[in-house]
Amino acid sequence: MSVTLHTNLGDIKIEVFCESVPRTAENFLALCASGSYDNTLFHRNIKSFMVQGGDPTGTGKGGMRPDTNKSQFFITYAKQSSLDGKYSIFGKVIDGLEVLDTMERTPVNPKNRPLKEIRLERVTVHANPIADQAK
Template sequence: MKRSFLRASVALGLCLATALPGAWAQTANPRVRVTTNLGDIEIELQADKAPKTVANFLQYVKDKHYDGTIFHRVIANFMVQGGGFDTRYKQKPTRAPIQHEGRAATAAGLKNQIGTVAMARTGDPHSATSQFFINVVDNAFLDPVLIPEGDPVPRFEYRGQVVENVPRNQLLNHPQLWGYTVFGKVTSGMDVVQKIRNTPTGAGGPLPTDVPQTPIVIQSITLIP
């Protein structure tokens, strides 16, 4: 049973980038409408800062992968996550995972702040496929950590700890420093996100916790012309 997300110290359980033909590839920062049974959410996708991740997400949109999926993991003081399970709590098949591009996105200014959209994944940083989450609070601890120049890195600080003369590759591949790739932001419909955030949760199907007790269905995700 897979539940994409981080399963480390904070106990979080949080694709092949495809060139998109025609109009799908023409807009620098395309927008999509997430139609749910609680209302619509509009998201601007940051293709200029996370191009591979946006291309991957749009391919799933084009394939109608998200139609009939649910928000299956909701934590009121953290995030709402969906895009992987259908209404029977069956995980949908996906394409191959994408390479993590969170550090480049972070360097370009994208952070896990309230209202931003990021890719969910397993403990493997290069495992993101279709699942995504919307931050409902600022989650700075999910941001990818930028590694200073140098090899070895002469000085590195992380959460109050200081290390010196560390091989650069050791820091680049440290599992706690990858973070989560932000690729979009909610531009309309945060009231709907708040409804999702505040829904009562419990067990659902094979999922033991954090599942909305009244299903919150993604009826469709469509590109806004």
């Protein structure tokens, strides 16, 4: 199972771990398939650490629904052992590392907000097993 994040800087393809973290994967795939991530911003960008998106408000304060795994997510630029056991890892980048390199180099303000918009324009879900189970 994979998704492609179509950003204004290029495409990032992610393999989603449906079997190892089914609830988190199902939540993420449902948000992708519903268009919830369309035209949202990556609102936080920390060099050598991560880029964060998925907030419908673009501020980092939205996407907090009760009894869900929320909508925000981040992509780390390198292995981050300090996060082990603290967050659900629900996928890995399998294509588009050059796009992540471009994101990482994007200048930010003192609050790590990109000075130039990094926009998630839309998401393509490839072979969604969650939707296939519902049929």
